[in-house]
Amino acid sequence: MIYLDNSATTKPNPSVLESFVQVSRDYFANPSSIHQLGGETERLLVKAKQQAAAILNVSQDEIVFTSGGTEGNNTAIKGIALEHQSRGKHIITSEIEHPSVYDTCLKLESLGFEITYLPVDQNGVISLKKLEDAIRNDTILISMMHINNEMGSVQPIKEIGEIAKKHPKLFLHVDDIQGLGKVPLQLYNSGIDLCSFSGHKIHGLKGTGILYVKNRTKLFPLFHGGDQEHGIRSGTENVAGAVAMVKALRLIKEREKKEVHHMYKLSDYLKNELSKWKGLEVNTPQRGSAPHIINFSVPGVKPEVIIHMLGEQDIFISTKSACSSKQKDESKILAACGFSKERTISALRVSLSYETTKAEIIEFLQALEKAINQFKKVME
Amino acid sequence: MQFDHILIRYGEMALKGKNIKKFIIRLQENIQHKLKEYPNTKVKRTQGRMFVLLNGHDPEPIIDICKNIFGIQSLSLAIKAENDIDAIKDAALSALKSGEDVKRFKVSVKRIEKGFPMGSQAMNQELGGHLLSNTEGYTVDVHQPDLTIKVEIRSEGTYITSRVIPGLGGLPVGTSGKSLLLLSGGIDSPVAGYLAMKRGVQIEAIHFHSPPFTSERAKQKVLDLAESLTKYGSSIKIHIVPFTKLQQEIFREMPDGYAMTIMRRMMIRISEKVSEKESILSMTTGDNLGQVASQTMESMNAINEVTNYPILRPLITMDKQEIIEISHAINTYQTSILPHEDCCTIFVPKSPKTKPKRDKISQIESTKDFTNLIEEAVNEIEVVKITDKKQVAAFEDLL
Numbered sequence: 065m066i067y068l069d070n071s072a073t074t075k076p077n078p079s080v081l082e083s084f085v086q087v088s089r090d091y092f093a094n095p096s097s098i099h100q101l102g103g104e105t106e107r108l109l110v111k112a113k114q115q116a117a118a119i120l121n122v123s124q125d126e127i128v129f130t131s132g133g134t135e136g137n138n139t140a141i142k143g144i145a146l147e148h149q150s151r152g153k154h155i156i157t158s159e160i161e162h163p164s165v166y167d168t169c170l171k172l173e174s175l176g177f178e179i180t181y182l183p184v185d186q187n188g189v190i191s192l193k194k195l196e197d198a199i200r201n202d203t204i205l206i207s208m209m210h211i212n213n214e215m216g217s218v219q220p221i222k223e224i225g226e227i228a229k230k231h232p233k234l235f236l237h238v239d240d241i242q243g244l245g246k247v248p249l250q251l252y253n254s255g256i257d258l259c260s261f262s263g264h265k266i267h268g269l270k271g272t273g274i275l276y277v278k279n280r281t282k283l284f285p286l287f288h289g290g291d292q293e294h295g296i297r298s299g300t301e302n303v304a305g306a307v308a309m310v311k312a313l314r315l316i317k318e319r320e321k322k323e324v325h326h327m328y329k330l331s332d333y334l335k336n337e338l339s340k341w342k343g344l345e346v347n348t349p350q351r352g353s354a355p356h357i358i359n360f361s362v363p364g365v366k367p368e369v370i371i372h373m374l375g376e377q378d379i380f381i382s383t384k385s386a387c388s389s390k391q392k393d394e395s396k397i398l399a400a401c402g403f404s405k406e407r408t409i410s411a412l413r414v415s416l417s418y419e420t421t422k423a424e425i426i427e428f429l430q431a432l433e434k435a436i437n438q439f440k441k442v443m444e
Numbered sequence: 445m446q447f448d449h450i451l452i453r454y455g456e457m458a459l460k461g462k463n464i465k466k467f468i469i470r471l472q473e474n475i476q477h478k479l480k481e482y483p484n485t486k487v488k489r490t491q492g493r494m495f496v497l498l499n500g501h502d503p504e505p506i507i508d509i510c511k512n513i514f515g516i517q518s519l520s521l522a523i524k525a526e527n528d529i530d531a532i533k534d535a536a537l538s539a540l541k542s543g544e545d546v547k548r549f550k551v552s553v554k555r556i557e558k559g560f561p562m563g564s565q566a567m568n569q570e571l572g573g574h575l576l577s578n579t580e581g582y583t584v585d586v587h588q589p590d591l592t593i594k595v596e597i598r599s600e601g602t603y604i605t606s607r608v609i610p611g612l613g614g615l616p617v618g619t620s621g622k623s624l625l626l627l628s629g630g631i632d633s634p635v636a637g638y639l640a641m642k643r644g645v646q647i648e649a650i651h652f653h654s655p656p657f658t659s660e661r662a663k664q665k666v667l668d669l670a671e672s673l674t675k676y677g678s679s680i681k682i683h684i685v686p687f688t689k690l691q692q693e694i695f696r697e698m699p700d701g702y703a704m705t706i707m708r709r710m711m712i713r714i715s716e717k718v719s720e721k722e723s724i725l726s727m728t729t730g731d732n733l734g735q736v737a738s739q740t741m742e743s744m745n746a747i748n749e750v751t752n753y754p755i756l757r758p759l760i761t762m763d764k765q766e767i768i769e770i771s772h773a774i775n776t777y778q779t780s781i782l783p784h785e786d787c788c789t790i791f792v793p794k795s796p797k798t799k800p801k802r803d804k805i806s807q808i809e810s811t812k813d814f815t816n817l818i819e820e821a822v823n824e825i826e827v828v829k830i831t832d833k834k835q836v837a838a839f840e841d842l843l
Contacts, residue, residue: 083842103661111839125778311843 066379066424070265071213071242071357071415077267080312084269087304095301096290109303112310119310119317121252122276128293129306132273133241134164135286136260137207139275139297140237141168143283144205144258145177151233152202158182158190158219159400160212165239169207187349188217188401196227203234210243214384214397214413216348216357218247225255235281241265245316246324247354257281261313263305267417268312272305319418327355327416334358334414334425341433345407347398356416359398361407365439370412373435379428382413447503447521447542450496450510451605455517455613458492468494471515471616477678478509490600495522507609512675514642515619516611520594522603527560532567532595533574535604539593540575540582543606548585551575553595560597571595615644617677623728623756624719625649626711627666627682629784632730632759634669634776635767639758640728641676648724649680650715652687662784670830672776679831683718686824687711690817697812704796705805708738708747710818716751717822728756732767742799749802 067075087108093099095106110124117124130136145155157169159181169179180198182190195206206228210221221238228236237258240249245266251259258281263272277283277296289298338360339346347359362370367383374381384395394408414428452475457467472487472494479485484499485506496506503521510519523539525531540549553567562570571593572584596603625637627649637647651666663684670680690710695703715727731739738747748755759767771777 087842098659100660103659103664106661107664108839108842112843115843123775307839307842314843 066428068379068381068414068416068420068424068428070417070420071413072382073264073270074267074417075419076264076269077312077315080268080308080315083311084304084308087307091303095303096292105303109301109306112303112307116274116310116313119313120274120276121250123279125294126276126278128275128277128296129301129309130260130273130275130297131271131302131305132264133162133239133260133262135297136241136262136273136275137162137164137237137239138168139283139286140258140260140277141165141205141207142172142286143296144235144237144281145172146284147282148204148235149177152200152204153177154180154200154203155205155207156180156182156195156198156203157207158184158209160184160188160215160217160397161207161209162213162239162241165207165209184217184400186402187352188212188215188397190219192220192223192227195224199227199231199234203231205235205237207237207239209239209241210249211240211247211354211357212397213242213357214395214411215359215401216242216353218243218352218354221249221256222254228255228257242357243354244313245320246327246356248320251276251278263309263312266312266316269305269308272302272309272312274309274313316418323418324355327418327420330416330420330422330425331355331358333422334429337429344436347401347403347407347411358414358416359411360414361398361403361410362412362436363406363410364443365410365436367410367412369439370432370435373438374428374431377431379431381428382415384411384413446538447523448498449522449524449603450498450503450506451520451522451603452494452496452510452611453517453519454494454515457515457615467515467616467619470619471513474513474515474616474618474678475510478513479506482506490598495603511609511611513616514612514614514644514676515616517613518611519609520605520607522605525602525604527557527597527602529562529570532597532602532604533571535602536571536593536595537575537578539604539606540579540591543591546591547581548583548589549575549591549593550584550586550589551593551595553597555597557597557599559599567595567597612642612676614642617641617644618646620644620646621726622646622648622722622724623726624683624715624722624724625728626715626730627651627669628730629662629665629669629780630730631771631777631780632732632735632767634673634730634780635770635774636728636730636756636758637673638676638770638774638776640756641673645728645756646677647673647680647728648722649682650685650718651682652685652691652711652714654688654691655686657688658785661782665779665782665784667828667830668779669776672774672779674830676774679829682828682830684826684828685714685821686826687821690814690821693812693814693817698808701795701797702800702805702808704738705743705746705800706809708743709750709805709809710814712747712751712755713818714822716753717818718825719753726754726756727751728758730759731755731757732759732764733761735764737796737798740798742801743797746800746802746805749806 091105091108093101093105095109113124113127116127173179182194184190208219208224211218235257236255238256240259241262243249244261257278259276261274264270283296285296287298292298292301335346345361395411398408398411460467475487482501486497488495523535525535551568551571553564555564591606594605620643623640623645625647627633649670653663670682674680694707698706
């Protein structure tokens, strides 16, 4: 099997799975229970939180365990909107956000919020000037993704943070679900108030995640209840999930440090090879994009068919983001980048992991070439 | 050129006259101890200064460690160059370029080695000119620079530094002897320990544990607090006193209003015995004037009667808010506010006397002989050593 759909989900790391099983079996007590077993479980949870905080270079009480990226993004955006609406109802985001941000903003519009969706250029990057111009007195939130899940484009978060710092009344939320473990992002002293991460994109488990909430950031919680996670995320803690998340985080950070060059090399190779092909257009910018996502279009070829043809040979890639691939037609993200319709309806996405080898890429390229040729022959 | 040294300045210690050597050597040892994980580093003393030789290690984590070592007034990254004008120029240029968000700079030359052919003033101009002609976008501003490039010409070489990072000040831990810290698990006592350490005191801790009334979590909380304090010194030994029997006896036999004061007196008696055994010359508490009933002038007077050991009370005149701020800064606040009962909160009399009298207490106490219970508690003390090297955590394989 050649698995090249790592932006949709990654294969769980066996040692992460092991931790999950072990914690579920041995530390099953409710961490809020007063008895000894509860105490032990709580201690494990605290240790996990401390480790996450140390890895992300933030403080322990700024870590909130969530059920994943969608929950993190919703908690951040709705949390700020509802808590601070008396001060303003204007939110800034971009046209290329993941549905868990974009659709949340759309829903808030129906509740009377006003949303500015910043456009992006052909590289999938917003304009800092336009961002600055969009900020108003009643702006309460900027929500911006770090790495785009379809294009692999990178937003200038550092500069956006500097802009946010100049407007202390507004909050900055970053969706770093695709960036974690591949493109470093500094949280400390960055102007970022909220940042969402997901476990299953870093060889952890689905249903696990972390939301960074900077000290003194007040949120209206999505869930009310037992006041767990500083009241931001009530509900009995998923201790095994939290431990698995933090272990996955540690492992991916170690690999990022040592092996990210390998991934850059592979994606450069892949981009280079693809850009030599006639009738194929690479949509991911040649320079400055994340190392694990390569998006390209084969105009005139139905992407779904290619996926099935490759799937028959145990090679797995995707069209657009898994979260929107059930909707037919074109990729909204590519359209927002200004690509022609024939490109936006024929896009394919390859996403790598640290496990991906050059031999796999070569095999994939051969299979892809064959599939495209076969398809064209049938259509002639 | 790269920053290859960290220059360390010591403040108050410099005033120690004849004894200064003792302080400096201790500081050097403390730094060496904390940098054990960076085997290539070396800590060197020269006149009036100390240097950490980085030998290829990344400076940032080492700066982070040194920032928390008492006795260091401030530190700076430094480049060591030959006493040669071109080498100094090169180094100054790297120092300038390493600064973040710098537009205006100034050069400040100190010539400690008077044999160097060029005077300080002439050097300032020479170097300033060199920096301006080899960079773009910088201006010289001697009044409000974003960055001052300091150049110290010494006999062994010239040190070029830029950023000055403040340290914690204080005296090197271990230069003021040892004290036994009464560590409860609340907000105050860790802060008191920290402040004592700041004055060069090495800490051992004592904790009164009343199982099953107080939980393992309460004990763990205290171990965690002690671990936070190791960051500022070396390992900390904790004496955990089984206090249940004695405490029950006090609250059963003694009149309600006096029980709390008597319990405190017992704690001091036990602490004195531990101090004696460990050759410790004082105790440290988180007492704060007027905060609770046991911390009134009369209470402290009555409690203090049972020992002639000095009791350090670093927080005595502070406001609660000041204490909370320090506990945030030293990262103990979050642990301290965990809501686990400790021995001071389980049996709380309805109306403790806020103005107990010494002779009255002594008379009440004398109606019952506590000697055996005290002995028993002391004999059954459990000693836990918390090291500043990362403990092999129980959950390590899971995480």
